[in-house]
Amino acid sequence: MPNQIARTVSAMLIGPDDKVLLGLRAPTKKVWPSHWHTIGGRVENGESLDNALIREVQEEVGVTPTQFKIIATVRERQPEIFGDAFHSVYAVTSWRGGDPTNVCDEHTELKWFSISEMRLLTNIVDPNYPSLAEIAMGAAFKPAR
Secondary structure (H helix, E strand, O other), X not given: OOOOOEEEEEEEEEOOOOOEEEEEEOOOOOOOOOOEEOEEEEOOOOOOHHHHHHXXXXXXXXXXXXXXXXXXXXXOOOHHHHOOEEEEEEEEEEEEOOOOOOOOOOEEEEEEEOHHHHXXXXXXXXXXXXXXXXXXXXXXXXXXX
């Protein structure tokens, strides 16, 4: 059987101040070490994308997404280094469980970024994240406040 392309989910958590939560991946990680990345990970066999999103966000930042929508699916930018994968990126505009906190060893730091701050990062996994954040912050995805 040929190698299957990995599937991952990424959560672009959008805070009430229109900032995006990113995690600085631990330097010991095999994939994109020491790079700013969205919250997420691999989809397990038999798991839906939505269920994987909820599980990964719970495991990494201790909150449960309650309002989310897929905004893009992108192919791994460096498959020759990190393996081929499809990454499903979600806008997460509401969650329960308080403020997201770093509850695992995936990241050494969590930080909220404005779109302009994201554009200045030289060690961001995907340089298209700021554009995806603009989509995520669009009126169609914002919860009623």
